[in-house]
Amino acid sequence: MNTIGYYPGCSLHGGGRELDMSIRAISVVAGVVLKEIDDWSCCGATAAHSLNHDLAVSLPQRVLALAEAQGFRQVLAPCAACFSRLKGTHVRLQRSEALAQKTRRITGLEYRGTLEIVNVVEYANRLLTDGLDRKLSQPLRGLKVAAYYGCLLSRGEGIIENEDPEDPKGMDAVLRASGVEVVPWSHSIECCGAGFSMSLTDAVLDLSRDILAQAQAAGAQAIVTGCPMCHSNLDMRQQKINSRGLGSFDMPIMYLSELIGLAAGLTPESLGLDRHFVDAMRVAGRNR
C-alpha cells in the first residue's frame, strides 16, 4: 500500500481541514502517497439518504466506480460520514444485484466491487503495523485522553468490521503507540447530536455536554475522535455549551491523526492544531 485513493469529501475541504492536514502529514511520514480520486463528487451524507434512497446509493456508487476505473485498490475516506456512505453502498451493492443494476442505470458507471474502503481508525492501525510505530519518536507521555467513537466509527453491520459496536477498541493500540494514556469512560459511543447541529442546536448542546462532562469526570485531558462531525459538535459548540450555563469546559478535541502526527514529531501547525476552537496547542506543549 504505497499509493491509495483519497476521498476527502466536503468536510475535509471545509470544517475538517485539520483532519485533512494531519492525515496527509502522517501519510508522508509513513511513506504512503494519497492520490485524490479524480472528479470525485458528494458522498450523499446526510441529506441524500434522508430524502431519496436511489440518490443515497447512486452518489457513492459514482465515486466508487470512478476510483475503481482509475485503478485504485484501496480508498481512504477519513470523514466518518463519507466512509459510512461509501462502505455502506459497497456492502449494499454486493448484497443486491438488482440495486447494482439500478445504480448502473442511474450513473451510467459500473462498479464491480473490487475496492477496499478504509476509515481513519483502520488506516491509522495499518500505518502502525506497517512500521509507523517505529517513527513515533516523541510519544505524548502523561496525556490522558478519552477515545470517542460516536456512531459512525462504531456501528453498521458489514461496515465497521472486527469491532464490538457497544464497546469499540479500535483506537486503543494507536493511542498507546502515541504514548497517551487511554482512560476508561462511559460515553465512547454516545450520540454527539451529529447532523442536528444546525436544525436542533439545543439537543446537540445537551448531548455534547454529556460527553464532555463524562470525559472530564473520567480524568481525560482531551477527547480523541476520528469524525469531523463529532469534532465540530464537541469543539465548535463547546463555548456555546459553556455560555448557556450547561457547564464550564475547556477540553481540547483532537483528531486521532493529530496525536499520531505529534508523536511523530511534526509541528502542531502542520497538523492544524492552531485551527481548533478550543485551544489544542497545549497538547503539543505550546501556548497558542
Next chain:
Amino acid sequence: MARVGVFVCHCGENIARTVDCPGVAAAAANLPGVVTTVDYKYMCSDPGQQQIKKAIDEFRLTGVVVGACSPRMHEPTFRKVAAEAGLNPYLLEMANLREHCSWVHDDRAAATAKAIDLVRIMVEKVKRNRALSPIRVPIEPTALVVGGGIAGIQAALDIANGGKKVILVEKTPSIGGHMARLSETFPTLDCSQCILTPRMVEVAGHPNVTLLPYSEIESVKGFVGNFEVTVRRKARYVDPSKCTGCGDCWAKCPVKKLPNEFDAALGVRTAIYRPFPQAVPNKPVIDAAHCIMLTKGKCGACAKVCQREAINFQDADELMKVKVGAVVLATGFELWNHSNYGEYGAGKLADVVDGFAFERLASASGPTGGEIRRPSDGAIPKTVVFVQCCGSRDPKAGKGYCSKICCMYTAKHAMLYRHKVHDGRAVVFYMDIRAAGKGYEEFVRRAVEVDGAEYFRGRVSRIYRTPGGKLVVRGADTLAGRPVTIEADLVVLADAVVPRAGSDKLAQMFGVGYDGDGFYSEAHPKLRPVETAAAGVMLAGACQAPKDIPDTVSQASAAASKVLSLFARPELEREPVIARVTQATCVHCRACIGACPYGAIEDREIRDRKGNLVKTVANVNEGLCQGCGTCAAVCRSNTIELDGFTDEQVFAEIAALARV
C-alpha cells in the same frame, strides 16, 4: 402366492388435504398380489386398527402395507396390531405418505401419483419380507445418573426407592448443584438449603446409591440394557475413607484468596477446600492447579496438620468401568456470560452482577451472611436495578429463546432485597412478564403491590459507571413512552440460561441429540419428553431446556419412572433388524469386522466333528448389532444381509419404482 392388504390413512386432513386417499387405495387394488384395500380417516385409532385386524383374518393376509405417517411415529402401533391378529409383525411395512409426501407437496395430482408409487414400492418389498422374531437381551438393572443437582438427586432417589441400584456421578466435589446456592425459592420463599440438604444426605446415604463425586464420564459403550460406561474419578488428593472433614487442613492452607465458585466468586476459598459447609460428601479436595505443593513441590501444610494422614499428594485420576442398563442425563445449566454485552459494561463493572451472585448475597450462608452488600466496596446498595432478558430473546447478540425462570427469580430478588433493605429502591426492567405456573402470577403481583418493586416495561440500552461510583442505567419505559435514567448502586442482570459447557461432548458419547443452542433433544417434544432418541437414555432438568425447580423435579421423577419401567422386565426385546452372515459363502476377508462401528462382528471358527478347523467366518453378535447395515455394504462376497433390508427387498423396491 402373496396376499397383501393395503391400508391408506387420511391422518385427518394431514394426508387427505394433498393426497387423494381413496384414489390411492383404488390404484393399490390393481397391484399384483394385493387382495384388499381400505382407506380410513384415522388408521391408528381403534376402528382403524380393527379394520386391519379384520382384513388379516378375512383375507388370510401374508403382508400388510399401511400408507400413513412416518414409521418412526406409528410402525410400533401397527406392528402390534398385526401381531394381535396373528400375523408376524415384521410382515407389515409402512409407506410414509405424510412426512415424505403430503406435508412437503402442494400439487394434489402429483402428490397422489407419488403416494401411489410409495405404496407400490412397499407392496413389492413386503412380498419379500420374512417373519422375524424379536431378539431378547438381558438388562443390567442398574441406572447411571449423570449430574448431582436437584434433577439428578431426585431421579437417583426415585430409582433407588424403587429398589434398583443407582450410580450417581457428579463433576464437582459436592452434589447439590445450583439449588444449593440459592437463597430462597419462588413462589413460596422457602429456604433452598433447608429443602435440599436433607435430600442430599438421603441420596448419599441410600443403600442403593453409589455416589461418585468429583467424577466425569470418560467413554460409553453398549446399548440400552447393557451400557458399559467408563468414569474418570478425578484425583482428590484426600483419602475420603480416612478424612473426617474436621477442617484443620483448610484452616492451615496458605493459599487463601482463590475465588469461590460456589459463591459466584464473591467469596474466597483455600486450595484445599470443600465447596460449602453443607457439602455432601463433606470432605475436602485439593485444587491441583493452585496447590503450592502440587505446583511447586513444597508446602504440605495440610498434610502436616492432618492427624488422620488423609492427604495424599501422589493421588492420581482413576478410570472406573461400570455396567448399567439405563442412563439419566441431568447435567443442568449455567448462565450466559454477559461480558458479550458491551452496552452493559462488557463484564468489567464490579457492581453489575448475575443472578447467582445476588442469590449468594441474599443467602444466609453467603459471603456477606445474607446482607445485601455490593461487591466493589461492600456498601449496602440503596437502589438496585434488575434487568430481565439479559441475553435471552436476543437472537442477534445472545440467545433467541426465553430462559423461562428469570421473570420469577427477578421478582423474588426484588422482594428479598426490599425485605432486607427497607428504604431501598428495587427497579425491574422487563420485556414481558411470563409468570405461568402455580402461584407465579400472584407472586409477581406481590412483589409489585406488597413489596413495592418498581417495574418498567422496556429494555436497558446502557449501563455505565460514573467516576463517583454510581451506576447509570439508561432504558426505556415503553408504557409511558419515554426514556428512563436511574442511578443505581447495584445492577443484577438476569443472564440467559444456557447448557453446561461440555454438555455437547457428553451428548455425543451417549448418542443423544442436541439443538442449536446445545440443549438436549427429547425423543418427541410432546409425547416423549423425557426419553431421547438413544434408547435407554433419559433426560431430567435444565439440560433439556430452561426449567425451574418444580419442573425439574417433575421431569426427574418422570425419568426415574421410565428407568424403573424398563428395569421391571427381566429382559429386553430388541428389533430383529440385524445383520446375518451366510457362513457357506463367507471368505473371511474381515472387511466387516473393521467396518462395524459397534464392534459387533467377531471371528467364528467352524470345526468338524473331530474338532478340526474347517474354516473361520465372520459372526454377528445379536446383542451388539444395531442393524446399521455398514457391514452389508462393505461385504465383498454379498455374504452379509441386513434382515428387513435384504438386497432382494431393496432391489424389488427400486424395480417397482422403475417399472412405471
